Amino acid sequence: MLIKPLLDAGTAARNMAEKEARYAPQEALIESNRCLFCFDAPCIMACPTGIDIPSFIKKIANGNPTGSARTILTANVLGASCARVCPTEVLCEGACVVLDLEGDPVKIGRLQRYATDYVFEHQIDVLQAPAKKNGKKVAILGAGPAGLGCAAELAQLGYDTTVFDKKKEGGGLNTYGIAYYKMPPKISLDEVKMIERLGVKFQYGVEIGKDLTMPELEKNYDAIFLALGLGGANRLGIPGEDLPEVVDALEFIEWIHTKPLHEVPVGRRVAVLGCGNTAIDAVSQSKRLGADVATIIYRRGEDDMPAYGFEYELAKNDGATFHFHTIPTEVLAENGHVKALRLAKTETRDGKVQIIPGSEWTEEFDLVLKAVGQEKQSSAFEKLFPSLKLDRKGRVEHNPETMATSVPKLFVGGDCANGGREVVNAVAEGKKAARGINALLTKQNVTGPVQPSRYGAKDGALGSGFNHPIRVPELLAAMNS
Amino acid sequence: MADLSINFAGVKSPNPFWIASGPPSNTAYQSHRAFEAGWGGIVWKTIGDPIVNVSSRYSALNLGGQRMVGFNNIELISDRSPETNFREIKEVKDRWPNHAVIASLMVDTRERWHEFVKRSADCGADGIELNFGCPHGMCERGMGSAVGQNPDVAETIVGWVMEAAEIPVIVKLTPNITNVVYAARAAKRAGADAISLINTINSITNVNLDTLTPEPSVRGLSSHGGYCGPAVKPIALNMVQSCAADPEVGLPISGIGGIGNWRDAAEFLALGSLSLQVCTAVMHYGFRIVEDMNEGLSDYLDSKGYKSVADFSGAAVKSLSDWQYLDLNYKRVARIDYDKCIGCNLCYISCEDGAHQCIDLVDSAPYGLGPGRVPGKPVPKVREEDCVGCNLCSIVCPVDDCITMVEIETGREKFSWNDYQARLAKGEMQPIPAHP
Ligand SMILES: Cc1cc2nc3c(=O)[nH]c(=O)nc-3n(C[C@H](O)[C@H](O)[C@H](O)COP(=O)(O)OP(=O)(O)OC[C@H]3O[C@@H](n4cnc5c(N)ncnc54)[C@H](O)[C@@H]3O)c2cc1C
Ligand SMILES: Cc1cc2nc3c(=O)[nH]c(=O)nc-3n(C[C@H](O)[C@H](O)[C@H](O)COP(=O)(O)O)c2cc1C
Ligand code: SF4
Ligand code: SF4
Ligand code: SF4
Numbered sequence: 001m002l003i004k005p006l007l008d009a010g011t012a013a014r015n016m017a018e019k020e021a022r023y024a025p026q027e028a029l030i031e032s033n034r035c036l037f038c039f040d041a042p043c044i045m046a047c048p049t050g051i052d053i054p055s056f057i058k059k060i061a062n063g064n065p066t067g068s069a070r071t072i073l074t075a076n077v078l079g080a081s082c083a084r085v086c087p088t089e090v091l092c093e094g095a096c097v098v099l100d101l102e103g104d105p106v107k108i109g110r111l112q113r114y115a116t117d118y119v120f121e122h123q124i125d126v127l128q129a130p131a132k133k134n135g136k137k138v139a140i141l142g143a144g145p146a147g148l149g150c151a152a153e154l155a156q157l158g159y160d161t162t163v164f165d166k167k168k169e170g171g172g173l174n175t176y177g178i179a180y181y182k183m184p185p186k187i188s189l190d191e192v193k194m195i196e197r198l199g200v201k202f203q204y205g206v207e208i209g210k211d212l213t214m215p216e217l218e219k220n221y222d223a224i225f226l227a228l229g230l231g232g233a234n235r236l237g238i239p240g241e242d243l244p245e246v247v248d249a250l251e252f253i254e255w256i257h258t259k260p261l262h263e264v265p266v267g268r269r270v271a272v273l274g275c276g277n278t279a280i281d282a283v284s285q286s287k288r289l290g291a292d293v294a295t296i297i298y299r300r301g302e303d304d305m306p307a308y309g310f311e312y313e314l315a316k317n318d319g320a321t322f323h324f325h326t327i328p329t330e331v332l333a334e335n336g337h338v339k340a341l342r343l344a345k346t347e348t349r350d351g352k353v354q355i356i357p358g359s360e361w362t363e364e365f366d367l368v369l370k371a372v373g374q375e376k377q378s379s380a381f382e383k384l385f386p387s388l389k390l391d392r393k394g395r396v397e398h399n400p401e402t403m404a405t406s407v408p409k410l411f412v413g414g415d416c417a418n419g420g421r422e423v424v425n426a427v428a429e430g431k432k433a434a435r436g437i438n439a440l441l442t443k444q445n446v447t448g449p450v451q452p453s454r455y456g457a458k459d460g461a462l463g464s465g466f467n468h469p470i471r472v473p474e475l476l477a478a479m480n481s
Numbered sequence: 482m483a484d485l486s487i488n489f490a491g492v493k494s495p496n497p498f499w500i501a502s503g504p505p506s507n508t509a510y511q512s513h514r515a516f517e518a519g520w521g522g523i524v525w526k527t528i529g530d531p532i533v534n535v536s537s538r539y540s541a542l543n544l545g546g547q548r549m550v551g552f553n554n555i556e557l558i559s560d561r562s563p564e565t566n567f568r569e570i571k572e573v574k575d576r577w578p579n580h581a582v583i584a585s586l587m588v589d590t591r592e593r594w595h596e597f598v599k600r601s602a603d604c605g606a607d608g609i610e611l612n613f614g615c616p617h618g619m620c621e622r623g624m625g626s627a628v629g630q631n632p633d634v635a636e637t638i639v640g641w642v643m644e645a646a647e648i649p650v651i652v653k654l655t656p657n658i659t660n661v662v663y664a665a666r667a668a669k670r671a672g673a674d675a676i677s678l679i680n681t682i683n684s685i686t687n688v689n690l691d692t693l694t695p696e697p698s699v700r701g702l703s704s705h706g707g708y709c710g711p712a713v714k715p716i717a718l719n720m721v722q723s724c725a726a727d728p729e730v731g732l733p734i735s736g737i738g739g740i741g742n743w744r745d746a747a748e749f750l751a752l753g754s755l756s757l758q759v760c761t762a763v764m765h766y767g768f769r770i771v772e773d774m775n776e777g778l779s780d781y782l783d784s785k786g787y788k789s790v791a792d793f794s795g796a797a798v799k800s801l802s803d804w805q806y807l808d809l810n811y812k813r814v815a816r817i818d819y820d821k822c823i824g825c826n827l828c829y830i831s832c833e834d835g836a837h838q839c840i841d842l843v844d845s846a847p848y849g850l851g852p853g854r855v856p857g858k859p860v861p862k863v864r865e866e867d868c869v870g871c872n873l874c875s876i877v878c879p880v881d882d883c884i885t886m887v888e889i890e891t892g893r894e895k896f897s898w899n900d901y902q903a904r905l906a907k908g909e910m911q912p913i914p915a916h917p
Contacts, residue, residue, distance in 0.1 A: 033546040036879050039830035040842070061545065097823040101879060 001244045002337045003265045003367050006290030012261035015288040016180045018084070019314075020110060028114045032061040034098055035106045043108060046095035048428040049076035053092060057111055068115035070126040077127070077152035077431075078145055078191055080120060081174050082424045083113035084183040089310050091424070120190055127156060129198045134158035136441050139221040141208050144172020145423045146227035146414025148195055149430025150437075155198040157438050162221075163200060166207040170195075172229055173415075174423055176254045179281040181288065185257045209384050218409065223437045226385075226396065226405070227430060229415040231375035236273065240331025245338035249274075249282040249371035256285060267367025270294040271341055273328060275305035279371035280312060283320040286369070294320050295365075299327040299346050299353045327355060331368055340364045377416055385410065395419045402436030403429060411436055483782035484789035485775060487521075489756045490675040490733045491649040492608040494581035496521035497750070497778075497790050498771050501737050501758035502585040502610065502653075505768070507559065509569035513576065518768035519775055522581030523573070524677075524758060527558035527612045528566045528597065529587040540686045540696035542712060551712035552761045553686040555697060555704045558587050558612065563597070567604040574605035581756075583651065587612040594638065595645040602647050609648060611639065611673075613664075614655035614680025629655035629680070632667035639671030651735060654678040656713075656720055665724045669732055676724060677735035677758065679717045681707025710761035714739030718752055725753020725798045741770070743777025750778075750790065751797035805898040812889040813870040815840075815863045819848045821883040822860065828874035828884060829861045839867035840874065865889075 007015070023031065035057040043053045052071050059068035072079035088094070088109040096105035119126055138154050140147045143165035154161045169175055171188035178188075196202060206212050208228065217224050233248040235241065249272065255264050270286040272279045275298035286294040296315070298305060301324050305312065316322075323343070330342040345359035376394030389397040389406040396405055396412040403411045413429030415421070439445050485496040499522035500506045500515050507526040515523055534556055542551035559566055567584075574582050584601035586609055588594055601609050613629030628635050635652070642650055652668035654661055656679040665676050684706050685695045695703040717738025724730050736754030740746055741762035749757055762770055778790075787793040817828070832840040842859035863874075875884040904910045 030546050036825045036827065038824075039826040041826075042824055097825045100823040 001265065003245060003267045005263050005265055006268070007262055009260065009262040012264075012289060015290075016256075016261055016285070018184065019181045022117055023110055023114045028060050028065075028111060031107050032057045032111055034102075035061070036097065036101075038097060042095040042097060043092040043106075047076075047092045048422075048424045049082075049431065050428075051075040051079070051092075051112075053108055056115060057106065057108070060111055060115055065115045065118040066122075066124055066126065069119040069124070072112055072115055073119075073126055076424065076427055077149055077195065078174065078188075078423060078427045079112055080116035080191055081145075081178075081183055081187050082427070083109050083116055084187065085174070085178050085422075086424050087308055087310075087422060090308065120194075125194065125197060127152070127194070127198060129155045130158045132158065133160050133199075134442075136160065136222045137162070137220065138223045138225065138437060139164065139217050140225045140227065141217075142172060142227035142229060142414070142416075143167070143170035143192070143202060143204075144227055144229050144414060145174050145426035146229075146417075146430040146433075147172070147225065148192065149427035150225045150227065150411075150413060150434045151200045151430075152195045152198055153431045153434035154437065155195070155200050157434065159438075161200045163202045164206040164208060164212060165202070165204055168204055170202055170204070176257045177250060178423075179253070179285060180256050180261070181284070209380060214384055221409075222441055223409045223411065225430070225433055225437065226410060226412040226416065227414045227426070228377055228380075230420055231377045231380070233370045234373045234375055236328070236370060236372065238328060238330055240333055240338070243331055243333050243336070243338050243368075245366060246331055246368045246370065249278050249369040250374070252282060252369050253278075253285065256289070261289070264289055266291055267365065268292045269365045270367045270369060271328075271363075271365040272296050272369045272371055274298065274371035274373065275300075275307055275322075276371060276373065277307050277311055278374075279369075280307045280315045280320075282369045282371055284315045284318045286367075287315075287318045287320055291367075296320060296322045297326050297328060297341070297343065298322070298324055300348060301325055327353070328368075329355070329360065332362065338366055338368055341368065374415075374420060376419070381416075393419055399436070401432070402439060403433035404436055404440070409440070483779055483787055483792075485521075485779055485782075487755055487790050489581070489649075489735065490608070490651065492522070492581050492583065492756075493579070494521040494756065495579060496775055497754075497756045498522070498746070498774050499524055499581060499583070499735070499756055499758045500763060500768075501760035502527050502612065503760040503764070504556070505760065505763040507561070509572045511768075512569075512573040512582070515763075515768045515771075516573075516577045516580050519771045520580075520768065522583065522607075522756065524583040524585050524610050525559075525566060525570060525606075526561075527585040527587045528563050529558045530593075531560055531562050532557040534560050535699045537697040537699050540706070541710075542686045549710055549761070549765050551684075551686060551708055552710035552764070553684050553697075553706040553708050554681070555699075555706045563600065567600050570601075570606055571604040574607075581607050583608045583610050585610040585612050585653070591641045594641045598642055598645040607648060608651060608674075609642070609646060610651040610653050610677060611642060612653050612680070613638075614653050614657075614678075629653075629664055630658050632663045635664060636667040636671045639668055639673050643672040649674040651675040651677050653680055653737075654720075654724075655680045656682050656716060656738075660723075661720045662723050662727045662730065665727065665730045665732070669730055673732065675733040675735060676730070677737055677756075678720055678724065679713070679738045681709045682713055682716065684708030709738065710765075711739045711741060714745060714748075718748060721749060721754055722752040722798060722801055725795060726801065741765075743774045743781065746774055746778055747781055747793075748797075750794050753795045753798045755791065755794045807897060808895045809898065809901065810891055810893040810896045812891050813886045814865045814868040814889055815870070815872075815874050815884050816865075816887045817861060817863060818883050818885070819860065821880050823880055823883075824860070825879060826861060827877045827879065831873050831877045836871055836873045837867065837869050839864045839869070 037054045037058055041054045056068040056071040092108045093105040099105035137160045140151050140163040143163045147163055151161045151163050170192035174188040175185045266286055266289040270291045272283045275296050283294045283296050325346045326343050327346050328341045329344050332340040340362050342362050345356045346353045347356055378394040381388055385407050391397050396417050398405050398412050398417055403413050405412050411433040413433045414426035487494050487497050498520050500520055502524040506523045512523050538554055538556045540553045541549045544550040584606040586597045588597050613635055650673050652673045654664050668676050688695045694701055721736045734754045735756040736749035737758040740757055740759045746757050829840045829842055840861050840863050843862045845860040848860050875886050878884045
């Protein structure tokens with residue numbers, strides 16, 4: 001590869017620093033006092049994990065950050081990372097009634113960060129597993145948010161839980177995939193350690209299907225939770241795709257999380273193909289790591305892009321540029337390295353994107369990042385679990401209440417079940433699956449530490465955010481896509 | 482423009498706003514600043530035999546991020562000598578002849594009272610205020626609220642003062658008493674020209690949970706303090722109105738306690754005050770707050786067609802009476818404006834847990850969605866037939882004018898508790914059944 005790191009350590013660290021500072025105690029006091037302490041609050045309904053938001057905010061206002069963190073983490077064990085990575089505008093904060101009263105919602109995410117940071121910084125463990133295990137063993141496949149959500153819940157219910165992951169460390173995309181300026185990997189890794197302290201065992205470097213197979217799992221465990229997420233980037237299917245500087249955007253983002261920031265190679269002129277949230281993260285991080293030009297290339301228009309409006313604004317502020325109605329037709333090379341992209345203008349006719357003949361031109365780039373969606377793990381799953389049913393979009397079919405799959409004892413959650421949503425959905429589904437597993441193995445329905453202040457919502461607190469959409473158009477679009 | 486000037490028991494002032502006796506009225510320098518800012522009068526920091534104060538004197542009640550909702554002090558009277566105080570009063574009077582300067586006094590023996598009353602008049606003070614209210618430090622020595630809490634003693638001392646007084650005498654009452662009206666009547670009997678109230682209320686604002694000492698802490702030890710500021714306004718209003726409404730008192734009233742803006746001021750005037758005194762709000766924000774007080778009061782009086790402060794004073798005194806005269810047949814119910822409702826459900830939970838269980842959470846469909854309502858989320862609905870009209874939900878609702886208390890025409894004539902008792906006694910009716 002010809003591309004190189006562009007920034008010194010200081011500049012790189014400054015550019016990639018968390019975009020919002022942690023609240024000082026007085027800021028948290030002022031902000032928490034904006035909360036009305038709603039009864040059966042709409043913000044709770046909009047949180048997929050159903051955190052009792054008014055209670056945790058009240059506890060901050062009352063000078064009890066530990067209790068606040070306890071409320072948060074009992075509902076959502078990844079409360080610290082969710083505080084940073086959740087698209088709060090379309091979740092809790094989008095439903096906050098203060099938005100209607102004052103035009104500006106209570107900053108639920110930042111308050112959540114204040115409380116969770118407090119316990120991590122003071123090394124206070126607010127969650128506890130029972131001293132005596134119940135003698136049942138569960139295997140968790142994948143140490144991402146879904147796996148962690150399930151493992152933590154099971155550990156608290158007394159299960160002997162082991163998490164397997166092919167990577168060197170846990171957290172999944174939370175550790176390797178989130179835009180660095182939203183959350184540095186340390187937060188996610190600290191959460192993994194907290195879950196370890198609950199007695200959950202982690203085995204890294206284990207590839208399911210290769211190092212560990214289904215028959216072994218079925219023999220040794222009472223239940224299995226499948227949370228392997230999605231696969232690599234979809235292929236473009238154009239000439240030049242296999243040149244060394246054509247990189248999966250996720251891989252580029254993973255470099256950022258595994259190398260010192262000033263050692264991450266980045267192009268001077270970066271093209272990002274696609275316009276979802278991953279593309280936006282890739283283009284913003286390219287700019288912040290010193291690219292002169294970072295351009296999104298998207299075959300549809302501004303109004304069609306799947307990325308959230310606020311993510312788009314952020315990328316524009318970072319100096320990213322956008323080619324809408326544009327499609328790459330070829331990656332051009334010089335001496336075996338990326339030199340340029342051949343691009344063409346598109347138009348949408350009858351819902352279909354078509355190239356406008358004669359509109360082609362060439363633009364120079366030295367790094368091309370692919371962000372045109374992640375593959376489903378369909379073929380891997382078919383090999384691993386021959387009788388596992390997938391839906392037509394390649395998602396693992398499951399019972400929405402218990403997360404049970406078509407294979408006995410096998411439960412599923414996270415991106416491989418929902419096709420790719422947010423961290424908070426993965427945690428919620430992991431937790432839901434843990435309860436499903438518990439119901440199967442003990443014939444008992446425990447509600448566990450579900451938040452109490454709900455009234456009138458049809459299903460439990462879990463996952464209700466997307467089941468009860470709030471008015472935000474981006475969210476509705478995300479649901480329908 | 483309404484006339485803001487007042488003649489308070491003979492003390493003339495360009496407007497009704499006076500600095501109350503306390504730290505802001507400690508020196509000539511502060512008086513100059515206060516008058517420059519627009520205050521009409523100043524009640525000098527209480528003069529007496531100089532005392533010694535402790536360091537660490539104040540503490541406050543903060544509420545929901547709002548500072549100084551209530552304020553507490555363990556300070557005593559002036560720590561400056563009477564000579565300095567009287568000299569500076571003269572200096573201030575010389576420079577501000579048309580403004581009111583009142584000497585606040587607190588001494589013990591008859592002779593000392595005579596002496597201090599005379600010195601006050603000699604230095605040009607427009608009037609005298611007798612501090613019978615300070616709840617800490619001085620009462621242990623038989624002064625302050627030790628006097629104010631005993632109407633007979635107060636009457637005797639006011640009598641001593643009146644023997645020597647050539648300028649108007651205002652008696653400042655303590656709220657630390659079962660019924661302030663008895664103290665006011667005592668002042669009247671002894672010949673005082675006016676009363677002022679309230680002084681501070683006995684208080685402990687908070688306990689530091691690390692050191693387990695209340696604030697203000699003086700080397701690990703605190704003392705009972707005097708409470709004032711916004712939190713005491715309702716108590717002060719109640720006492721002011723009680724004195725204003727009492728037929729035996731009949732004295733001009735200087736209203737004090739939690740006044741911070743023109744609205745507070747107008748309420749004190751409406752309930753029978755003629756002049757107004759402010760301490761805590763000045764300690765919080767400085768003298769400049771008087772600008773809006775003058776302007777706001779003037780605009781208010783104009784908008785309501787009052788010609789002067791005196792014209793307005795007492796306008797609401799008669800709108801209170803004893804409970805037994807209230808109409809038991811009057812009915813109001815809560816009504817929700819669904820276009821304004823934001824869906825916090827505080828009305829629901831407050832009525833459900835804290836009042837009479839007459840709000841239901843129901844399907845929102847027939848009511849339309851308020852702004853930003855989450856689809857599928859229920860809306861509050863008042864069962865009007867069960868609503869007792871207590872006002873609680875309209876008080877907790879965070880949106881202005883979202884819940885209105887609407888009067889329901891019952892078609893029944895006025896019927897008070899007294900009427901009820903009278904008709905019962907005459908055997909004209911059966912007892913009203915108890916609420917189920
Ligand atoms: C670039 C990017 C940015 C994102 N930004 C946000 C954001 O800002 N906010 C947000 O809420 N969400 C964001 N998301 C989505 C979020 O990261 C995912 O929804 C979430 O991580 C899903 O969790 P999961 O546990 O289902 O899967 P993953 O996080 O993908 O975890 C799956 C785990 O399984 C392991 N694994 C996979 N295959 C095997 C195998 N064969 N053997 C062993 N282990 C295996 C992987 O190593 C991984 O650790 C982003 C996603 C991407 C791609
Ligand atoms: C620090 C402090 C000192 C005070 N000293 C006196 C005093 O010397 N004499 C007096 O009559 N009242 C004194 N007061 C009482 C005030 O004059 C006033 O009656 C009381 O504070 C209520 O008014 P407010 O709510 O505007 O402060 C003092 C109050 C405070 C806060
Ligand atoms: S909706 Fe907003 S105001 Fe109401 S509880 Fe939630 S955060 Fe607080
Ligand atoms: S207000 Fe003034 S006197 Fe009081 S502590 Fe502060 S600096 Fe000292
Ligand atoms: S308190 Fe007011 S805003 Fe809140 S639900 Fe009731 S009516 Fe609506």
